Amino acid sequence: MSQAERRATDRGALFRLTGLIGFLAIWWLAAQAVASPNLLPSPLRVAIYTWHATESGDLPRQMAFTLARVLVAFVIAMAAGSAAGYAMGRSARIDAIADPWLVIALNLPLLLVVILAYIWIGLNDLAAVLAVVAAKAPSVVVTLREGSRALDPGLDDMAAVFRLPYTRRLREVVLPQLAPYLAAAGRSGLSITWKIVLVVELLGRPNGIGFVLNSAFQNFDVTAILAYGLAFAVIMLVVEAGVLQPLERRARAWRGDA
């Protein structure tokens, strides 16, 4: 990294820190103005609550339930959505058959999907995960369908003439072209998935961050709502910045100067 690039990175970090401090300052001022800790607790009060919830083990436990659901639903939605999107992008016939299904799936209200999953499958984790997959996979399908339509036909011809085995063709020719689309679907996918998981937990699970938020709502406990909600959002942001963004950069790396 050159000195100029390092300076630019440092400046970016400084701006982000300024933004964060500004957010906390506005929150603190608003809490002072409202002057009702039950309605809007100060950042310090929420931080102390978060510390106690972490120390007691409840926050990590609830977070583990939610993270497990997010992870399982995310992996299934990405795998199923990618496979379906690839098939639709490659075959006009499959696209014509599946497109009406996709349009319906994209426009189904989330609540409808969750409620029907709980009624038909039962109030269990299978229903919760399938509801999240059904809500998330259609947008993965759309992204991967676009990616598959953009595949270079010249490389397909090359792979066919040189008789590359199917797995090699997929690994060496197709997946590198789809990598930016997979990364984009993954990044947007994770942020949507965890929000859906909270709703699913709120409606029908006996644990997880969504369940805690529901209990806190019943008790009008805004401090707990902010503590659990923000803690989970921070974890998701860390995963996004620490795992998904580097993966996306890697997927696009070959386009730069080697």
Added chain:
Amino acid sequence: MLEARIAAKRLPSGETLLHDVALAAAPGDIVALLGASGAGKTTTLRILLGLDRSFDGDLRCRAARIGAVFQEPALLPWRTVGDNIRLVTHHAAPTDIAALLRDVGLPEAEALYPRQLSLGMRRRAAVARALAVDPDLLVLDEPFASLDPRMAGLIAERLAVHVRTRGAAIVVAMHDIDRATAFATRILVLSGRPATVAARLELPADASDADRAAIRARLLDSFGFLADAPAAL
């Protein structure tokens, strides 16, 4: 090794692009397909490669290994030139790849990415990849385009050596009458709308310079438009 009879090839619009085109290549043959741009040369090659099956006629290909150079070099941009060659062959040793690249005038290119090469260099890398599979049949679409005469000569000689030493056959689409008469053992001229074989000329490997000059003159006389065709696509 290869026999094709294309009774008709129609475009999606319904227009007939090729009509009654027959082509055969036996071991040792270098068949040059000459024709103006849009005459149907690339479509003919796609049919020969089995990439386009929507035609009336039949195709018999007994080649065990086929190598091809496409009009666009079709190299994987995320792999080095060496890895692009390794992709199509399991058995190419590092020395084989270095030798192939040296033969096509790219001795330093193995670790480079395609975007670091000019179009002409990418085309030569594609020739090296096609040779790497030790093909019985080479199907080449304008392999000499974007190459200077010296480099085109080097590639033509390397391809001719492969034909002589391995008993392979080549079908090559090209514009250049001079190169075709110097390189090919048979020349087919595609012309007309729909395109058909307007001329079929035999040039045995031992044909004298005078014979080749006579055929060149005959081609220029009958198909002068080919001399105006751009050397590079």
